[in-house]
Structures are given as structure tokens and as C-alpha cells.
Amino acid sequence: MTATARPPSTDVASAVSAAAALLAPARDVTLVAHVQPDADSLGSALALGTVLSRRGARVRVSFAAPAHAPESLRPLDALGLLVPPEAVPAEPELLVMCDTAAPERLGSLLDRLAAARASVLIDHHASNPGFGDVRILDPAAEATVVLVHRLLAEMGAPIDTVVATCLYAGLVTDTVGFRTAGPAAHRMAADLLEAGVDVEAVLRPINGDHPFGWLDALAGVLHGATLDASAAGGRGFVSAVVPVEVMERYRVEEVDGVVDLLRTTSEADVAAVLKQVGPRRWSVSMRSRTVDVAAAAVGLGGGGHPRAAGVTLDGGPDEVLARLCAALTPAG
Numbered sequence: 001m002t003a004t005a006r007p008p009s010t011d012v013a014s015a016v017s018a019a020a021a022l023l024a025p026a027r028d029v030t031l032v033a034h035v036q037p038d039a040d041s042l043g044s045a046l047a048l049g050t051v052l053s054r055r056g057a058r059v060r061v062s063f064a065a066p067a068h069a070p071e072s073l074r075p076l077d078a079l080g081l082l083v084p085p086e087a088v089p090a091e092p093e094l095l096v097m098c099d100t101a102a103p104e105r106l107g108s109l110l111d112r113l114a115a116a117r118a119s120v121l122i123d124h125h126a127s128n129p130g131f132g133d134v135r136i137l138d139p140a141a142e143a144t145v146v147l148v149h150r151l152l153a154e155m156g157a158p159i160d161t162v163v164a165t166c167l168y169a170g171l172v173t174d175t176v177g178f179r180t181a182g183p184a185a186h187r188m189a190a191d192l193l194e195a196g197v198d199v200e201a202v203l204r205p206i207n208g209d210h211p212f213g214w215l216d217a218l219a220g221v222l223h224g225a226t227l228d229a230s231a232a233g234g235r236g237f238v239s240a241v242v243p244v245e246v247m248e249r250y251r252v253e254e255v256d257g258v259v260d261l262l263r264t265t266s267e268a269d270v271a272a273v274l275k276q277v278g279p280r281r282w283s284v285s286m287r288s289r290t291v292d293v294a295a296a297a298v299g300l301g302g303g304g305h306p307r308a309a310g311v312t313l314d315g316g317p318d319e320v321l322a323r324l325c326a327a328l329t330p331a332g
């Protein structure tokens with residue numbers, strides 16, 4: 001039995017019931033994704049938002065930054081529910097936070113959490129400390145959309161093609177193409193395909209469609225990759241740097257794929273990409289085969305999952321790499 005084949009714990013089940021009871025009669029719902037939203041976060045918010053909107057509730061979906069959703073995820077907003085953060089009420093009637101591992105991941109919308117009349121957290125990050133009035137928090141779930149799918153079932157909501165497409169986008173990306181998906185998640189995927197998801201239409205814009213110039217930029221980034229076979233407790237560490245010029249010229253759809261190439265390095269258990277987001281500031285994405293990169297990230301002020309985590313660090317690139325290597329070395 002895998003962990004994901006177990007029935008949901010009583011805590012998660014009761015939180016799902018409590019959330020359904022709050023959402024079913026709600027007339028005004030604000031759903032928020034985390035800053036730099038990904039397909040799981042935005043897909044969760046838009047799937048639930050679409051259902052609530054079709055039930056007649058006034059619904060808005062937002063996130064604090066950047067100014068626009070990634071180009072590849074905009075088609076998920078079939079009903080036009082996305083609004084800029086300024087359009088989110090100062091005191092939301094009901095606030096639903098999707099895939100937000102920590103309150104700070106709400107960015108400038110963090111003040112809405114304290115001001116909301118009621119709030120619901122839906123998340124699967126093991127590093128999540130837990131916040132909000134009702135907490136659907138299940139680290140055994142492969143993606144937040146899995147929890148949204150469970151919530152929609154509890155609400156008796158039909159899954160149409162629009163909702164299914166939002167859920168599928170989060171599921172396929174958070175499981176790295178179903179590599180980390182258990183049997184129940186595969187069954188969920190089957191249900192979503194039966195509801196009409198066009199897999200190629202969802203996936204190609206997200207990670208299979210890049211401008212020609214990206215090939216040269218990617219070659220430069222990969223050319224600068226370094227391997228430290230003795231790092232991460234001897235399990236090996238590969239890293240690459242994406243300089244600010246490349247960050248500014250290319251989309252998240254290009255840049256976020258770099259770590260997926262690095263993680264295929266045979267000699268390295270851990271892969272890290274340092275994305276330059278300021279003169280001396282780096283958004284670091286880590287992936288691993290066995291090392292707990294979430295623990296390393298949390299130790300440095302970030303968060304995530306055991307095999308995929310991130311953190312923002314300040315300093316020169318060598319300094320940042322040294323801090324990562326120190327955090328990845330098992331104590332003792």
C-alpha cells in the first residue's frame with residue numbers, strides 16, 4: 001500500500017465536510033493562489049471558483065504577484081474570474097487559499113487573511129504550519145487539486161470540461177507527469193479525461209512550446225552547470241544559474257523547465273536552479289531523488305515538498321550555492 005492509497009484521515013475528511021458546509025451557501029467568495037502561481041495553485045482556485053460561480057455566487061480569483069498569470073495558464077480562466085489584487089475586497093466574506101504553504105505566500109494579500117470573515121485553507125505542503133479557520137491540509141495528497149476534487153465531490157458538484165481542465169493542469173504538473181501519482185490520482189485523471197480534458201491542449205503551452213531563441217539561452221545556462229559529486233552527503237549536487245538577462249527575456253514556461261533537465265543528471269541526487277530575481281537575490285528551485293530538499297529549504301526560510309522545494313536567498317551565486325550545500329549535508 002502506498003501512502004496515497006489510504007483513505008483520507010478523519011481530520012482531512014472533517015475539514016472537507018466543514019469547507020463544503022461553508023461554501024455551499026456562500027454568496028461571495030474570494031479564492032487566492034500563491035505568489036508566482038503555478039498550475040496547481042491557480043487550477044485549484046479556478047476549478048472551485050468556476051463551480052461556485054455557476055452556482056450563482058459572486059466569485060473572484062486573484063494572486064498578489066506578478067501582475068499577470070503565466071500565459072500558459074490563462075486559458076484555465078474560462079469564466080473570466082481573475083482579478084488584480086487591488087480588486088480583492090479589504091474584508092472578504094469568505095477567503096479560500098489554495099496551495100499556499102505559508103501565510104507569506106499570499107504576498108500583498110496577506111492582510112485579507114486576518115480581515116476575512118471566514119477562511120479556508122486547501123493545501124498539501126508538508127511544511128505548512130496550518131492557518132485559516134477551516135484547514136484541508138493533507139501532505140499525502142499529490143496536489144492541491146486532489147483535495148479540491150474531493151471537496152467538489154463532497155459538495156455534489158458536477159465536473160464539467162472547464163473544471164476538469166483546471167484540475168488536470170494541477171495534477172499533471174505537480175506529479176511531474178504522474179511520476180509521483182498514486183492509484184487514486186490516476187483514477188481521478190481518468191475521470192477528468194472522461195469529462196473532456198484535451199491533454200495536449202493543456203500541456204503543450206505549459207512546458208512544450210518555446211521560442212527558437214530559448215534554445216541558445218538554454219544552451220548557455222546548461223553550459224554553466226556544475227556538478228559537485230561529494231555534496232549532499234556524497235549523493236551529488238548539480239546546479240545551474242539563470243542570469244537576470246535570461247529571466248527578463250524569457251517566460252516562466254521556459255525558465256521553469258531548466259530544473260527538469262538538471263534533475264536527469266545521473267551523478268546527482270539533488271538539482272538546483274538559481275534564478276536571478278535581483279542584483280543579489282536568487283529564487284532557488286530544488287529537486288531530488290532521495291534527499292529531503294523541503295527540510296533544507298525550510299531551514300533556509302523556504303518550503304515545499306521532500307522531492308521539490310524552493311527558497312529565496314540573498315548573496316552572490318557562490319555564496320548561495322555554499323549555503324544550499326551546507327543545508328543539504330546531513331548533520332552528524
Ligand SMILES: [Mn+2]
Pocket residue numbers: 040041099124143144174
Ligand atoms: Mn501544489
